Amino acid sequence: MSNENYHHENLKAELIKKGLKLLDEEGYEKFSLRKVAKACSVSHTAPYRHFESKDDLIMAIAIEAHHKFNQCLEEAVNKYPNDNKSQLKEMGYSYVKFFIENPEYLRLFFLSDFADNIKKMNHEDETFINDEQPFNTFYKAIERCQSEHQSREGDSVDPNALALSCWGLVHGMAILIAKKDFSYAGDYLELVRKILWSGTFLNL
Amino acid sequence: MSNENYHHENLKAELIKKGLKLLDEEGYEKFSLRKVAKACSVSHTAPYRHFESKDDLIMAIAIEAHHKFNQCLEEAVNKYPNDNKSQLKEMGYSYVKFFIENPEYLRLFFLSDFADNIKKMNHEDETFINDEQPFNTFYKAIERCQSEHQSREGDSVDPNALALSCWGLVHGMAILIAKKDFSYAGDYLELVRKILWSGTFLNL
DNA sequence: CACTTAATGTTTACGATGTAAACATTTTAT
DNA sequence: ATAAAATGTTTACATCGTAAACATTAAGTG
Numbered sequence: 001m002s003n004e005n006y007h008h009e010n011l012k013a014e015l016i017k018k019g020l021k022l023l024d025e026e027g028y029e030k031f032s033l034r035k036v037a038k039a040c041s042v043s044h045t046a047p048y049r050h051f052e053s054k055d056d057l058i059m060a061i062a063i064e065a066h067h068k069f070n071q072c073l074e075e076a077v078n079k080y081p082n083d084n085k086s087q088l089k090e091m092g093y094s095y096v097k098f099f100i101e102n103p104e105y106l107r108l109f110f111l112s113d114f115a116d117n118i119k120k121m122n123h124e125d126e127t128f129i130n131d132e133q134p135f136n137t138f139y140k141a142i143e144r145c146q147s148e149h150q151s152r153e154g155d156s157v158d159p160n161a162l163a164l165s166c167w168g169l170v171h172g173m174a175i176l177i178a179k180k181d182f183s184y185a186g187d188y189l190e191l192v193r194k195i196l197w198s199g200t201f202l203n204l
Numbered sequence: 205m206s207n208e209n210y211h212h213e214n215l216k217a218e219l220i221k222k223g224l225k226l227l228d229e230e231g232y233e234k235f236s237l238r239k240v241a242k243a244c245s246v247s248h249t250a251p252y253r254h255f256e257s258k259d260d261l262i263m264a265i266a267i268e269a270h271h272k273f274n275q276c277l278e279e280a281v282n283k284y285p286n287d288n289k290s291q292l293k294e295m296g297y298s299y300v301k302f303f304i305e306n307p308e309y310l311r312l313f314f315l316s317d318f319a320d321n322i323k324k325m326n327h328e329d330e331t332f333i334n335d336e337q338p339f340n341t342f343y344k345a346i347e348r349c350q351s352e353h354q355s356r357e358g359d360s361v362d363p364n365a366l367a368l369s370c371w372g373l374v375h376g377m378a379i380l381i382a383k384k385d386f387s388y389a390g391d392y393l394e395l396v397r398k399i400l401w402s403g404t405f406l407n408l
Numbered sequence: 409c410a411c412t413t414a415a416t417g418t419t420t421a422c423g424a425t426g427t428a429a430a431c432a433t434t435t436t437a438t
Numbered sequence: 439a440t441a442a443a444a445t446g447t448t449t450a451c452a453t454c455g456t457a458a459a460c461a462t463t464a465a466g467t468g
Contacts, residue, residue, distance in 0.1 A: 008446085011446090032424080032425065032426085033425080033426065034424075034425065042446075043446065043447050044425090045446080046447075048427075048428090053427080054425090054426065054427090110385075135385070158398065161395060161399050161402070164377055164396075165373060167376070167380060168374075168377035168386075169373040169376055170376065171375075172371065172374065172379070175314065175379065176368070176372055179314055181339070182372075184368070191368060194362065194365055195368060212416085212417085215417090236454065238453075246417075246418090247417060247418050247419075248455090249417080249455095249456080250416080252417095252456075253417065257456080258455060258456090
C-alpha cells in the first residue's frame with residue numbers, strides 16, 4: 001500500500017544496493033554518486049530525494065555493510081553458546097576473515113568519516129538502533145569475557161586493558177593482512193587461528 | 205649552483221611540504237592538487253612539472269611522512285641499545301603515540317593506494333631505499349627479538365605468529381585509539397604502556 | 409658570445425564530479 | 439476535486455584532475 005510503486009520501485013534501497021556493489025567493484029576512491037544513479041537508471045540528482053549528500057549515501061551503505069559484518073560475527077558466537085572464551089576466539093577469527101574477504105570495507109568502515117558521524121546518525125535514523133552499532137557484537141562478547149574473568153580471578157585484570165589488547169590484536173591483524181602489509185607464504189587464516197588459540201590471547 | 209633559483213626556489217620540496225600541511229589541516233578527503241598549487245602561489249598545473257599525477261604527489265608526501273614515522277621509531281629503539289625486548293615495547297608505544305598525534309597519517313598510510321604502489325616506486329626512486337621502507341624499523345626490531353627468542357627457547361615459537369601478533373596488536377591499538385573507535389576515560393597512552401609491559405605481550 | 413635545447417611555469421580547455429534551484433509528475437490527503 | 443507532499447528531471451555552476459599549446463628561464467654547445 002505505502003511506497004510500493006512510483007517511478008521507481010523503492011529507489012532508496014536500490015541505491016544502497018548498487019552503491020555497495022560499485023564500492024566492491026571499483027573501490028572507495030572511484031565511487032561516485034552519479035555512477036550509482038546511472039546504475040539505477042535514474043537522473044544524477046535523483047539520489048538527493050533520498051539522501052542529503054554523497055556522504056549520507058555512503059553512510060547508509062556503511063550501515064548496510066555493518067549489518068553483514070555483525071551478522072558474520074554473530075554466527076561465530078552461536079557456535080559456542082556456553083563458552084565465552086571460545087566465542088571470542090571464534091569471533092576474532094571471523095573478524096579477520098571478513099576483512100580478508102571484503103578488503104574494500106576497510107575504507108568504508110575506517111577511512112570514510114563514517115565513524116565520526118555515527119553518533120549523530122543514531123539520533124536521526126530509527127533503523128540504526130544500538131544493537132546494530134558497529135562492532136557491538138564484538139564488544140559485548142569482550143564484556144562477557146571480562147565479567148567472567150573478573151568473577152573468577154578477582155580484580156587482577158584491568159577490563160579496559162583486556163578490551164583494548166584483545167580488540168586491538170584482532171583489528172590489527174585483520175588490517176595488516178587485508179591490506180597486504182604483512183606478507184606470509186602460508187595460509188593467513190591458519191596463522192590467525194594459531195595465534196588466537198595459543199595461550200597468549202586473552203591471558204587464558 | 206644547480207637548482208637553487210628559478211621562478212620558484214625548489215618548488216618540488218615546497219609542494220610536498222605544503223601538501224603535508226594541507227593534509228594535516230583538512231584531511232585526506234579534501235586534499236586537492238589545486239589547493240596545494242595555490243598554497244605555493246603557482247598555477248594549478250605547475251605541479252605536473254614535478255609529479256606525474258595527484259597520486260604521485262600524494263605518494264611523495266606519504267614517503268615524507270614515513271620518514272618522520274621511522275625516525276620516531278628509531279628514537280624509541282635507541283633508548284635501549286642492548287635490550288631487544290625493551291626496544292620492541294618502547295617502539296610499540298611510540299608507534300601508537302605517533303598515530304594518536306598524527307591521525308590523518310592513517311589515511312595516508314593505509315587508505316591511499318600508497319601501500320599498493322610502493323613496490324613499483326622502489327624501482328624508480330633512488331631516495332626510497334630499502335631502509336626507509338614503511339615499517340622497516342619496526343619489522344627489523346621484531347626480527348631481532350625473534351632470533352633472540354628462538355636461540356633461547358629453541359624452535360618452540362613460530363616466528364610468523366610472533367611477528368603478526370606483535371605487529372597486529374600495536375597496529376590495531378593505534379588505529380582504534382586514533383580513530384576514536386575505542387573510548388576510554390583515562391589516559392590512552394598509559395593504558396597502552398600497561399598492555400605492552402604486561403606479561404602477555406611477546407610472551408615475555 | 410650566439411644559438412639550441414631542456415627545464416619550468418602559465419593559459420586555456422575538457423570531461424567528471426557534488427550540489428543547488430527550478431520545474432514536472434505522480435501519489436496521498438483533505 | 440483539489441491541495442499538498444513525495445519523487446524525479448533539467449539546467450546550471452564551482453571544483454577537480456589532467457592534457458595541450460604556449461612562454462620564459464636556465465643550462466649546454468659551438
